[in-house]
Amino acid sequence: MLIFLIGMMGSGKTTLGRQLAERLSYTFVDLDEYLEKREGRTIAQLFEQEGQDRFRELEREALEAVVQEYEHAVISTGGGAPCFFDNMDYINRHGKSCFLDVPVEEITKRLMASDLQVRPLLAGKTEAEINSFLVKTLGLRKQFYKQASIILQGPAIGVEELQILLNNN
Ligand SMILES: Nc1ncnc2c1ncn2[C@@H]1O[C@H](COP(=O)(O)OP(=O)(O)OP(=O)(O)O)[C@@H](O)[C@H]1O
Ligand SMILES: O=C(O)C1=C[C@@H](O)[C@@H](O)[C@H](O)C1
Numbered sequence: 001m002l003i004f005l006i007g008m009m010g011s012g013k014t015t016l017g018r019q020l021a022e023r024l025s026y027t028f029v030d031l032d033e034y035l036e037k038r039e040g041r042t043i044a045q046l047f048e049q050e051g052q053d054r055f056r057e058l059e060r061e062a063l064e065a066v067v068q069e070y071e072h073a074v075i076s077t078g079g080g081a082p083c084f085f086d087n088m089d090y091i092n093r094h095g096k097s098c099f100l101d102v103p104v105e106e107i108t109k110r111l112m113a114s115d116l117q118v119r120p121l122l123a124g125k126t127e128a129e130i131n132s133f134l135v136k137t138l139g140l141r142k143q144f145y146k147q148a149s150i151i152l153q154g155p156a157i158g159v160e161e162l163q164i165l166l167n168n169n
């Protein structure tokens, strides 16, 4: 069984994914970290050196490699991963997907308190610019995220709630 957590940057995919994997005794895989190890470069370096179009191709290749490698795993995808190529169909064909639907105001607050340098799409932006980037990007991405098998609405999404929904779906 593969469980994919999807949603915007800062929605809690990595945080909740780790907790869920521990409860299920599954391997936890963070697709951003997996891609960084595979390419030997950070996400920020990949954006800078390859550009976003090539980054998306490398991200898809990493997604396929994870699916080949693991039988039981909780996988936190990159924020944009489900929204390129046929990645969302691919995810749904290979496991259960969970969309963490957290309000933009909450995400903005969390991201402002985190390290923006590791998130190339946000680096150098002010809080107001981040907020409007998130509103615009979520508007474009929601059509993909909404194809998830399970949708959880925040701001406070707990691991118990996620586990119950997974058992019932
Ligand atoms: N339920 C929560 N309540 C409050 N803060 C949270 C919650 N979940 C995550 N955070 C905080 O929000 C920030 C982003 O969380 P996290 O890294 O898990 O998000 P993500 O979806 O994996 O983001 P990315 O796509 O950038 O990897 C972190 O600083 C984390 O501590
Ligand atoms: O939302 C996005 O497009 C991104 C999210 C991160 O997880 C990384 O994959 C990268 O910073 C791009």
Ligand SMILES: [Mg+2]
Residues within 6 Å of the ligand: 013, 014, 015, 030, 032, 076
């Ligand atoms: Mg993450």
